[in-house]
Amino acid sequence: MTHNTVLIADCGATKCEWALHSTAGNTGWSASRGFNPNVLPESEVKKMLLEAAEVNQWLQNAPGRIYFFGAGCGTAHGNASVTRSLQELFPQAAIQVQNDIMGAALALYEKRPLVACILGTGSASLYFDGQHTRPLRASLGWTIGDEGGGCAIGKRVLRNVFYRLWPQPVLDAFYEQYPGLTIEKFLQTMREDASPNRFLASFAPFASRYIHIAGVRQEVYDELENFVRWQVSPFCAEYGCEAAFCGSVAHYFGDILREICEKNGTGTGKIIARPLPELVDKLALNA
Numbered sequence: 001m002t003h004n005t006v007l008i009a010d011c012g013a014t015k016c017e018w019a020l021h022s023t024a025g026n027t028g029w030s031a032s033r034g035f036n037p038n039v040l041p042e043s044e045v046k047k048m049l050l051e052a053a054e055v056n057q058w059l060q061n062a063p064g065r066i067y068f069f070g071a072g073c074g075t076a077h078g079n080a081s082v083t084r085s086l087q088e089l090f091p092q093a094a095i096q097v098q099n100d101i102m103g104a105a106l107a108l109y110e111k112r113p114l115v116a117c118i119l120g121t122g123s124a125s126l127y128f129d130g131q132h133t134r135p136l137r138a139s140l141g142w143t144i145g146d147e148g149g150g151c152a153i154g155k156r157v158l159r160n161v162f163y164r165l166w167p168q169p170v171l172d173a174f175y176e177q178y179p180g181l182t183i184e185k186f187l188q189t190m191r192e193d194a195s196p197n198r199f200l201a202s203f204a205p206f207a208s209r210y211i212h213i214a215g216v217r218q219e220v221y222d223e224l225e226n227f228v229r230w231q232v233s234p235f236c237a238e239y240g241c242e243a244a245f246c247g248s249v250a251h252y253f254g255d256i257l258r259e260i261c262e263k264n265g266t267g268t269g270k271i272i273a274r275p276l277p278e279l280v281d282k283l284a285l286n287a
Contacts, residue, residue: 006284007063007093010103010276011035011070012247013121014150014198017276018052020063021284029276030056034121036072037081039195046085053089066095067283069103069275071122074139101126105133106282107275108244114269115235117227119257120247121201122146125231127239136235142197148227150201150249156219157203158186166215174206208252220253225260233264242267246275 004023009016015034021027032052037045053059066086072078083097105116105128113129115136123146127134142151160166161174162183175181193199210216232243243266245257251273261268272278 005061005063005065007058007066008276008279008283009066009068009070010100010274010279011068011073012100013071013195014201016048016052016070017274018056019276019280019284020056020058021280027280027284028056034071034198035195036197037070037078038072038075042081042085045081046088049082049085049089059089062090063093066090066093067103067279068095068097069100069279070097071100073097074099074101100124102133103279104246104275107272107278108246108270110244110269113239113241115232115239115241115243117232117243117245117250118247119148119150119224119227119245119249119253121150121198123149123152123227123231123247123249125235125243127235127241137231142200146197147230148224148249149247150204151197152223152226153207153220153249154200154203156223157207158200160215160219162186167213170210170213170216173210177206178203204249205252211253217256221256221260224249224253224256225264228257228260228264228266232261233266236266242269244269245271246273248273 006021008019012034013036016032018030019027033048035048068082070082073082079097086095101118101124104118105126108114108116109128109130115125116128117125122142125136127136139145146152161171164171189199190196207216207220236243243261250257250271254271258268
């Protein structure tokens with residue numbers, strides 16, 4: 001074990017990104033399959049972590065400290081599942097497991113209170129003043145919650161396609177990109193896929209590609225506004241702070257987010273695609 005080597009993970013439902021900062025001052029970057037420990041058995045969680053460790057040869061040169069920020073790790077079950085799995089793989093390491101929104105808050109924090117937001121496969125928000133956190137809304141999961149996330153936008157894409165509400169050129173482009181996707185095939189995949197939220201989110205990039213089409217932009221706008229109105233603006237007003245965002249959806253639709261926040265009287269701070277570089281800077285380089 002290398003005591004001063006730090007391993008940091010930012011794990012979403014779709015992808016888990018890793019950074020290993022060595023005693024020599026070098027940082028190595030890698031990625032593995034993402035997961036939510038609340039929807040997988042612990043044996044599967046350990047298997048996915050083991051795959052990442054073996055590919056990157058972390059078992060042979062184990063890190064001294066591990067910070068794991070993951071979707072679903074805010075629940076007692078999810079946190080315990082990931083913690084036990086990491087402890088079995090790295091018994092000598094000091095391990096901290098926290099929810100992904102805490103990682104986002106640390107990455108987005110710039111010496112003043114904020115409402116930190118994730119817009120990736122799912123969505124979440126959290127008040128953070130640099131020392132203390134305050135949960136804002138309960139997580140309702142991808143079935144009735146996760147407003148503004150890729151899963152929710154993916155649902156809107158599929159609804160408009162299957163109902164044939166968008167212009168024909170957009171529909172043609174969809175079926176060219178996803179040949180053979182019928183309603184029956186979609187329903188079958190939703191029944192059989194182990195991660196249906198990730199499957200739904202895979203259609204969100206289509207909206208980004210055709211955001212110049214008025215009907216597509218309106219669907220994305222409405223979905224993001226739900227998130228801002230329900231999860232962000234009321235709390236920014238209550239605590240007198242601005243909002244900052246991270247995640248792929250926030251990155252690709254940043255201009256729309258800023259427009260919606262301004263409309264709802266909410267100041268906007270940083271919008272970043274990935275929190276991991278900021279986490280390396282704050283937890284490894286300047287620890």
